[in-house]
Amino acid sequence: MKNFQEKISEVVIRRLTDYLRCLNYVKQEGKTLIKSSNISTKCGLKSSIIRKDLARFGVYGIKGKGYDIDELIKQIGKILGLDKTKNVVLIGAGNLGTAIIKYPRIKNANFNFIAAFDNNSDKIGKMINDTQIYSIDKINKFIKKNKIEIVLLTVPVSETMKIVDSLDSKFVKGILNFTSVILPPKKNNIFIHNIDLAKELEVLSYCMKKCTL
Amino acid sequence: MKNFQEKISEVVIRRLTDYLRCLNYVKQEGKTLIKSSNISTKCGLKSSIIRKDLARFGVYGIKGKGYDIDELIKQIGKILGLDKTKNVVLIGAGNLGTAIIKYPRIKNANFNFIAAFDNNSDKIGKMINDTQIYSIDKINKFIKKNKIEIVLLTVPVSETMKIVDSLDSKFVKGILNFTSVILPPKKNNIFIHNIDLAKELEVLSYCMKKCTL
């Protein structure tokens, strides 16, 4: 794999995650090699762009045969930084938070939910999979003690700003914001990635409309 | 608004949804006009591209002042096809499904969840907000009777294929697939939009890695 770090756009990164998903799927079918044309049909992309993406990172296959699946998974993982375990905490142990912790592929991404926080006393002390729920009051002490860098936010809109402002940017470096509150891409040097579930429905809405034109 | 339908790429569509989210937020602060530079800082985009996007669709502002928020919301809604109510059903009334139905901005997108389906007898008959949960056996009859075009899939991985194959493509035109199963972008003429929650974590993972280089 090439070592120099050229700028990679988010489109490319998103494609890499698609490849990864596809590769993990094909791997568990017992295959060891995969052709670019195979990834192509599975992901709905042209095979040429897949080969180009891979070559760009110095990930090579075997001409006439295809790519080694295990090797590919390893390399893409390395590019995305999935090779190191990242401790994260979840804030907001509602339906969405619970769903995320239980989501099948998240353990593959090497995200380790070491704690969840909520202000609902019925939930405090309970578990979601292997993750314990604590009172939200304890969050900053916990972050400091465990040097948490990543926070997943799945709280109600009304709570969001207060919590974001309270997070100690000495430790927290990234927030995955699943609330529908708009946060700036960077705040106090914390990288914020906004995810809006409604967005996907809106995109579908456009596609449906376009198709019936 | 321009009437001719040029091809619009998904990047642009996604930006439009960002504008919409921003506009709704600013609207509820009581403002009536907004500058492109304001949307710009909120969404983390250059103001020039916002103006370009809007002009492209024939949506114009007032020079020296900005854009009329209500008008902008209306126009973007029209472009995305949010102006018409779309009846949808949810399959899989687990945490993720529940979270989606309750997600704040989804009603804005004019998606109307008229029914949910699950195979867990404890859930059948219960409600999520205003949406009743039915037995999954009844799904095809329901789709036929109510001419449902959009299905939201939030079932376990093991159930996914069986359900997708069983959906009647005479009625169903779009599937929003939140399971982590890879589905092709189109199947039996049904448009499929895959959403993988793990993807967002993987993207964040890359960003975090990049920042520490």
Place this chain on the structure above:
DNA sequence: TTGTGAAAGTTATAACTTTCACAAGCGAAT
């Protein structure tokens, strides 16, 4: 050893996107 088929790797180009810089125009104030 050599020939062949298949798929990777590469290059050139077309298509698309973003950005910049500035002209144009609106509205408020004088």
Place this chain on the structure above:
DNA sequence: ATTCGCTTGTGAAAGTTATAACTTTCACAA
């Protein structure tokens, strides 16, 4: 009415991305 400040709208240039077409190389079999 005129000026001034402000922000939109846009054309051209720069930058980026995707695609098709082409070349190379590998593995296997004859």
